[in-house]
Amino acid sequence: MGNLIKYEFRKTWIIKAIILVFTAIFELLFLAGTFSKNEDIQATGIIFLVLTTLCALFIIGIYGIFRLHKDITTKQSYMLFMTPHNSYTILGAKLIENAGSILLAGVFYMVLALIDITFLAAYNGEIVEALDLINEILGEHYSIDTYRFIMISFDMITVWIFNIVTGFFAVTISASVLNGKKGSGIISFILYLFITGFIEKLHNFIMDCFTSADMIGFTTGRMVYNLIYYIGFTVVMYVITAWIMDNKLSV
């Protein structure tokens, strides 16, 4: 398993290195803007840091799906399937590497954001006042503090990882059950949209059943429920995908 994860990382590290380089550039831009009191440069830095964060999580996940597609539809599939490992381990290694990377990247950008905000606050007291004002407008249920920021971030990361594993499922379906059939790509993509959509609807439905109208906005209980719900369905999708790989995939 360890070796499989190692090679999954080896296949994807370049793209991660590129993302890190971009992050470093925009962080430097932000710092330079802040030190030199040049608000244009500072704002550019902030905007691009936010964009890089979103892109990073997006690209790492999509690239993982792309790699899986390549690993099961090209001759390179022998590299994985000739090894004495079953599909559960092979897919598990991919999921651990990919989800791990997303999680690590998420934590990295979260910490970076907190540091940058703290730094900003120290340099410019007005920012703190502005943030307080925004929170006041948002009201108790929607206001943001560090704790809520972290919880919401984790929630989003978990949903994203669920989306990735559903993507794994879709490319596996298109390469196995739908292999050689016309429109297998489109059908599997529709399947992906349907599953992610359905799971979200189900999530909201369960939520509506157990919460009353006055319990809106942020609560820790709701966040924990979200995490468990999506982690649970991530595991379910993983098991289904690995089973299909084991039984229906011809490499």
Next chain:
Amino acid sequence: MLESIEVTKKFVGKTAVDGITMQLEPGHIYAMLGPNGSGKTTWMKMAAGLIKPTSGQIRYMGQPISVETKNDIAYMSTEPYFYDWMTVGDVGKYYADFFKDFSMDKYDYLLEKMELLKKLKVKSLSSGMMAKLKVAVTMARDAKVYMLDEPLNGIDLLARDSVMNMILMSADEGKTLLISSHLVEELESVVDKAIFIKNSKFAGIYDVEALRTEDNMSLADKYRQVFSDVDMGGIQ
């Protein structure tokens, strides 16, 4: 040892392997012969555990083919399959990471014989060098069964000789070797048994020296007899 029992593989709209029953024993080098598309590759992939039979079973030492049998059965595909970023050295490290029976010393030795440098990128290799690399890394395993799918495909005469030598260096009484090819003459002196696959079906297994001693026939003659109706020889 390696048994195939009524093995059939159907793909959408086509039967690739049709009820093949046969048995391979250690201590022999088998040729698997048949025209392209006759089902040789599909049978090998099933024995390698890469695809599952539609019906029937392949057994190794009495056990059905599984993840565990991949430890003892080495398979080499015709097409190159290494990752683009790899060097010749990386390929060896990859095998060492996944196969307990892989010997880096033997790999180094074979690379030296083949004049392949470890720092070469696999993407930059010529088809002859790639063929040598694939055989070298496969034969550097101390497996019980080796299945080589068309190891001589697309390579020149000299490379063929060195590839055959690498294969022979690894053969011994405890090992089963299976080599598929449509270049019958190239295997003539090396294999001692020949399996014929015709239209996805098993079409006989022959002892190659016995063909020569008893029937006064070369393997190529037998191949022509099995696969074509054209008579060879002088004017009758």
Next chain:
Amino acid sequence: MQYDSKIPIYLQVIDSIKTDIINERIKCGQKLPSSRELAVTYTINPNTAARVYQELEREGVCYTKRGMGTFVTEDEGVIAMLKKEMAEEALDVFLKSISELGISIDEAIELLKQREE
């Protein structure tokens, strides 16, 4: 080595080794390669290589020292015999071709003498 694919490979390798012994490319009493090495050198099946040594031993051309390997006989008589046998075989082939062409032995001798000059 190029093989005639209709003639058993082990016989062809045996002939090649015998020729080497007669020509003294392989010396009397010399150690021969292991059957595995023989297989690689001649690009033949290891079982064929083993059979080559079995046959050579049976004919007294080689012998096996336990744990040491296979050696060429030191008996010059055997080698002289070998030379005679192989000469006879070559003659057989020659005479067969000649008779297929309808040439008598006397005519053949005449042709050989002409070739000599």
